[in-house]
Amino acid sequence: xxxVEQNSGPLSVPEGAIxxxxxxxxxxxxxxxxxxxxxxxxxxxxxxxxxxxxxxxxGRFTAQLNKASQYVSLLIRDSQPSDSATYLCAxxxxxxxxxxxxxxxxxxxxx
Amino acid sequence: DTEVTQTxxxxxxxxxxxxxxxxxxxxxxxxxxxxxxxxKKPPELMFVYSYEKxxxxxxVPSRFSPECPNSSLLNLHLHALQPEDSALYLCASSQDDLAxxxxxxxxxxxxxxxx
Numbered sequence: 001x002x003x004v005e006q007n008s009g010p011l012s013v014p015e016g017a018i019x020x021x022x023x024x025x026x027x028x029x030x031x032x033x034x035x036x037x038x039x040x041x042x043x044x045x046x047x048x049x050x051x052x053x054x055x056x057x058x059g060r061f062t063a064q065l066n067k068a069s070q071y072v073s074l075l076i077r078d079s080q081p082s083d084s085a086t087y088l089c090a091x092x093x094x095x096x097x098x099x100x101x102x103x104x105x106x107x108x109x110x111x
Numbered sequence: 112d113t114e115v116t117q118t119x120x121x122x123x124x125x126x127x128x129x130x131x132x133x134x135x136x137x138x139x140x141x142x143x144x145x146x147x148x149x150x151k152k153p154p155e156l157m158f159v160y161s162y163e164k165x166x167x168x169x170x171v172p173s174r175f176s177p178e179c180p181n182s183s184l185l186n187l188h189l190h191a192l193q194p195e196d197s198a199l200y201l202c203a204s205s206q207d208d209l210a211x212x213x214x215x216x217x218x219x220x221x222x223x224x225x226x
Contacts, residue, residue, distance in 0.1 A: 032209065043201060043217035044154065088153055097142050097209045098167055101153035 003027065004091050004102035012108045019076040021105050023089030026070070033065055033072045034090040038104065044088055048074070079109045114138075115218035117202050123224045126192060132221045134185040134202030142208075143185040144215065145177060146201040154201055160185060161207070192225045199223075 005024045013019045025033075032051050036044040050056045050063040050072070062075040072091075076083055089102040115136045124130050134143065142161045146154035159167035160179040174196075176188040185202055199222050203215040 036215075043219055044215070045217070046214045049214070092209050096166060097144075097159050097161060097205065098156065099144075099209060099215060100156060104153050 002102075003093060003100050004089055006087075006089050006102035006105050008103055009106040010108050011105055012110060013079050015079060015081060015109055015111050017079050017109075019079045019083065019107055019109070021074040021076075021087050021089075021107070023072045023074075023102055024070055025072070025089075025091045025093075027091070027093045028067075028070060030091045030093055032092040033063075034092075034099070035061075035063060035072075035074045036088040036090055036101070038086045038088055040085075044101075047087075076107075079107075081109050081111055083107060084109050115202055115204055115216050117200075117218035117221050119221055120219065121222050121224075123226065124189065124192065125226050126194075128192075129188070129190045131189065132187040132200055132202075132223070134187075134218055135183055136204040136216070137183055138204060138216065139182075140204035140206055140216070141182060142205045143179060144203040144205070145185070145187050146203065146217075148199045148201055148220070158187075189223070192223075194225050197223055197225045 003026050034049045035047045038044040048063045050065045056063045060077045064073045086104040086106050088104045093100045118133045145157040148154045157171045158177045163179045174191050178186040199220040201220045202218045
């Protein structure tokens with residue numbers, strides 16, 4: 001079992017729709033969870049982080065965490081073509097600053 | 112200044128060469144990282160330095176040798192690499208504890224080709 005799992009996609013959504021990205025993780029002791037966005041040919045950049053069960057909203061982005069199910073998700077509302085990128089789920093796995101990335105989900109938002 | 116600077120941007124080396132990748136940050140961050148990323152794959156953690164001490168080595172082959180001369184600098188020494196080591200090598204830095212902000216600041220990477 002991989003430590004952090006995501007569907008690789010591509011996930012294709014029309015402009016203005018909600019994009020839903022999912023992630024599961026194996027280490028039940030993990031406490032902090034992150035979503036990074038990576039445009040082609042660029043480095044990853046942080047979108048959101050979440051530590052507590054429930055929802056966390058920031059603008060058009062909502063992160064959801066369910067520790068009992070070991071599940072993290074990212075919702076992108078009013079998707080724009082500029083949101084087209086690979087979204088990487090990352091988990092701070094047990095150790096100090098051991099940030100492990102999932103395989104990433106490629107999102108394509110079409111006009 | 113929120114930059115992590117990596118040099119060189121591109122490096123081509125033979126399997127018998129010795130080379131180094133360099134990384135620098137001036138954000139006062141106390142944790143620095145090396146990740147390896149192959150095409151269409153996620154970043155793969157290699158090493159973590161915290162307060163200039165190696166805190167995580169993800170079972171990386173000894174042909175990769177990290178060094179942290181001071182809190183602003185991180186090097187990756189390369190020797191006797193294999194063609195499969197060709198990849199983008201990303202340096203990153205963060206505040207002492209990722210649990211505080213969760214943010215890794217990545218450099219643009221050094222693209223390594225091993226012939």
